[in-house]
Amino acid sequence: MAHQPSNSIRRRLLAAAGAVAILGGGAAGLSAYQTAPALAEQVTVPRTEQSTAINGFADVVERVSPAVVSVRVKSNRQLTSDSRNGFNFQFRGMPGFEQLPEDHPFRRFFREFGGEGDDARPNRNRRAERDRPRRERPSGQGSGFFISEDGYVVTNNHVVENGSSYTVVLNDGTEMDGTLVGTDPRTDLAVLKVDTEGRKVAYATFADDSAVRVGDWVLAIGNPFGLGGSVTAGIVSARGRDIGAGPYDDFIQIDAPVNRGNSGGPAFNTAGQVIGINTAIFSPSGGNVGIAFAIPATAAERIISDLIDDGSIERGWLGVQIAPVSDDIAEAVGLDVAEGALVQQPTDDSPGAKAGIEAGDIIVAINGEKVEGPRELSRTIAGFDPDSEINVSVFRNGDTKDVKVKLGLMPKPDRMAMGLGDDRDGGDEPVLESSFLDDLGLTVTPVEDGKGVVITDVEPGSDAEEKGLSAGDIILKVNGQTVSTAKDVVAATDKATKDGRKAVLMQVRTNDAQRFVALPVSQG
Incomplete structure (x- = not known):
């Protein structure tokens, strides 16, 4: 009897926690297939269902899953087994692999993704492979989702890149041929179009991702490793992530498990709306470690609209x-x-x-x-x-x-690649002697054409060395002033000191690239 109050409290707390996990309210952002000629309507998730702890995310998943598809891509390029789909499974040679039954899932994965069978024989004739006629071969697979009842599908550019034909597979197994509408490599987005033949497919809608907060629940649905529709759950881990993918990086980071094959799939909120498009994972091993990145819905929606209208993006x-x-x-x-x-x-x-x-x-x-x-x-x-x-x-x-x-x-x-070239004319002026600039820890000498001074030595342990300056770098300007001699550098440095500056800004050319380096100056 002494334990009953504690168990009762525990049950109430678990029920409350479950209810919080699936609260979200609002429209599911999904259209249901209808046989009537009327336009498809967006399905809503009733608040009573959203607050039913026993179902977890099941009600939301049941409604949004029909909008999520798998995308299979074929290419005319000759591909080796190691390059197909970006996978390089190494099951053969693993302890116990040879004892696995022929119908074991590991063997099936190995065959499908290029590790076993005719395409994986180590002693195959590589020259024969190189000389054989080109034909369409599987080159990739990923995920996507419908955004309209007439068959527009959103996925990643890297999923469809270099493809020659595309197949969209619905969650009920229906296969439809897809046509590439347009791609935007800079944001890794692509749009396909399928002929629905009058069928009003279920489709997802985008959320206002500005309302997404760190800690919100998120559901990732996609096609990991070709397994078909799979659902994982997690939270929004961070906003505004810059992962070095491009100049427009502004990713939503999530910890819902995402793996290869999830690319292009949607990340849903608990109202069944798309808050982002899964596009990348951080993984030392190649598998999920709980760090995935999604393109924010608001940014994606504008680009997708332009791709549908024009097939390309003009910025x-x-x-x-x-x-x-x-x-x-x-x-x-x-x-x-x-x-x-x-x-x-x-x-x-x-x-x-x-x-x-x-x-x-x-x-x-x-x-x-x-x-x-x-x-x-x-x-x-x-x-x-x-x-x-x-x-x-x-x-x-x-x-x-x-x-x-x-x-x-x-x-x-x-x-976009820009070479600055070397505009020196190789004049006849003699090279002057080097000068050591004590305050900066640099030894410099004039460039032959008079456009800057070249660094001939950097004092070990100096601020200049710490900032990455090295022999061969050319100082073009100091605090906006063109320099051609060591005296020019000293004059610009002295002026900065008199003006109360603690550093000078140098415009530096290294090979064909330019950068700016701020060096501290003596205040004595």
């Missing part, structure tokens, strides 16, 4: 190489707060260069809206249409000035 282009503003850089130029985007170099003939934006400028606002850093600037500029006229506020030589720019069209990724 505004400013044409400047940018970098973050560190505390040292802010101190060196006299900026009160370390924010904005530092222009390392404008691209030749770009809209920014033509408008007068210079290397060393710090872009602090666009049309009066503050720029926090490079990522915010990239996303802001990309949000404008080409030929838009904008006002760029730059901090230069201690003052803020406005520059009017007419944006261009963002070049395709393969045209």
Whole structure:
């Protein structure tokens, strides 16, 4: 009897916790298939069902699952067993593998993903494989989801990349041929279209991801390892993640288990709305470790709409190489707060260069809206249409000035690489002797064409060494002032000291790339 009150309290607490886990309210954001000629309606999850602890997420999953599909891709490229689907299973040779029955799932996975059978014989004739006629072969698989009753499917660009044909598999096993509508490699999004033949398929809708909070429940549904519709649950772990995937990184991090094959699948909230599109995982092993990244719904929805309308994305282009503003850089130029985007170099003939934006400028606002850093600037500029006229506020030589720019069209990724070249003319002027700059820990000598000074030695343990400067780097400017001799560097450094600066900002060229380095200066 003494334990009954405790068990009763425990049961009530568990029931309350379960109810909280599936609360969410609102529309499920999913359309049900209807035989009537009327338009499909979005299914709602009644609040009474959402608060039923015994069902967990089952009610939501039951409603949203029909909108989630598997995407199979074939390619005309010749693929080896190791490259197919990005998998490289190493079951053969594992203890006990040879004793597994022929119908064991491990053997089936190994055959399907390129580890066993004719395509995996170690002594196969590689030349014969190379010379055989090209034919369509499975090259990838992933996940996706319907966003309209007439058959538009969203997935990842890397799922469909290099594909020649596409098959969309519904959760009931129905297979439909897909046509590629458009892709956006920069955000890793793609849209397929299937002919539904009059069938009104279930479809998901996007949530307003600005309301998503860290700690919210999230459901990931997809096709991991080709297993078909699988559901995992977790929480939103973080917002605004930059994983180095591109200039528009702003991922939602989730801990719902996501594996290969989940790419392109939706991450749902408990109201059955898509808050993000699963696109990447962090994993030292290649499998799930509880860190996955989803493209936010709001950003994806706009891009998807453009792909459906035009088949491609046209973004505004400013044409400047940018970098973050560190505390040292802010101190060196006299900026009160370390924010904005530092222009390392404008691209030749770009809209920014033509408008007068210079290397060393710090872009602090666009049309009066503050720029926090490079990522915010990239996303802001990309949000404008080409030929838009904008006002760029730059901090230069201690003052803020406005520059009017007419944006261009963002070049395709393969045209973005920019070589600065070597414009030295190899003149006849003799090379002058090196000079040691004690305050900076550098030894420099003039460049032959008079455009800068080249570093010939860096003092071990100095701030210059810590900042990554090395022999062969060329200092072009110091605090915005062009330098051609060691005296120019000293003069610019002395001026910074008199002005109360604790650092100087150097524009440095290393091979064909330019960057900015802030070096502390003596206050003596």
